[in-house]
Amino acid sequence: GENVEQHPSTLSVQEGDSAVIKCTYSDSASNYFPWYKQELGKRPQLIIDIRSNVGEKKDQRIAVTLNKTAKHFSLHITETQPEDSAVYFCAASLNTDKLIFGTGTRLQVFP
Amino acid sequence: DTAVSQTPKYLVTQMGNDKSIKCEQNLGHDTMYWYKQDSKKFLKIMFSYNNKELIINETVPNRFSPKSPDKAHLNLHINSLELGDSAVYFCASSGTAYNEQFFGPGTRLTVL
Numbered sequence: 001g002e003n004v005e006q007h008p009s010t011l012s013v014q015e016g017d018s019a020v021i022k023c024t025y026s027d028s029a030s031n032y033f034p035w036y037k038q039e040l041g042k043r044p045q046l047i048i049d050i051r052s053n054v055g056e057k058k059d060q061r062i063a064v065t066l067n068k069t070a071k072h073f074s075l076h077i078t079e080t081q082p083e084d085s086a087v088y089f090c091a092a093s094l095n096t097d098k099l100i101f102g103t104g105t106r107l108q109v110f111p
Numbered sequence: 112d113t114a115v116s117q118t119p120k121y122l123v124t125q126m127g128n129d130k131s132i133k134c135e136q137n138l139g140h141d142t143m144y145w146y147k148q149d150s151k152k153f154l155k156i157m158f159s160y161n162n163k164e165l166i167i168n169e170t171v172p173n174r175f176s177p178k179s180p181d182k183a184h185l186n187l188h189i190n191s192l193e194l195g196d197s198a199v200y201f202c203a204s205s206g207t208a209y210n211e212q213f214f215g216p217g218t219r220l221t222v223l
Binding site: 043045087089103 | 151153154155167201211213217
């Protein structure tokens with residue numbers, strides 16, 4: 001079955017810097033790769049996703065890149081703000097039916 | 112309006128008890144899920160139902176039994192609760208393929 005590894009487990013950046021979180025997946029059949037943000041005590045919420053027919057997707061300060069050959073995908077947050085502080089999860093699935101989540105990255109943005 | 116709701120938000124109980132968690136979605140989605148998030152924040156799928164039919168059943172003890180009375184509801188019943196069942200349980204729903212999963216607010220279960 002699918003296995004998703006996520007790095008780093010914690011990431012501290014200064015406000016305004018960029019943050020990058022990386023994930024690798026094992027099942028080459030996976031075709032859907034969402035990223036979720038979970039604030040303390042809250043539910044996971046989708047922030048961006050990418051399908052396997054696309055190499056990159058941007059939404060304001062957030063971008064995701066996908067390398068299908070290497071089975072890597074990454075989340076890039078530019079101009080980080082304190083409100084970006086949260087736990088971020090990557091996930092992989094075939095057609096969204098069964099999301100396999102990475103282990104999470106705790107991002108702290110210091111003012 | 113709340114898209115995916117769960118009750119109760121908190122559940123504290125003794126080992127050996129039986130408890131249920133309820134989930135409802137008003138998004139008109141066909142597929143609903145249960146996830147478990149442990150103390151290390153690992154999120155793991157437990158079950159998935161599509162139009163009231165079980166389609167995913169991960170390696171979960173038989174003490175856990177999901178029930179979907181209709182496609183807007185997915186409940187989770189847990190028998191003979193154990194200390195290791197303590198976690199946050201999230202319900203989620205999604206529409207057709209390639210649509211995001213919307214999560215409920217979670218139920219924090221504490222087994223004493």
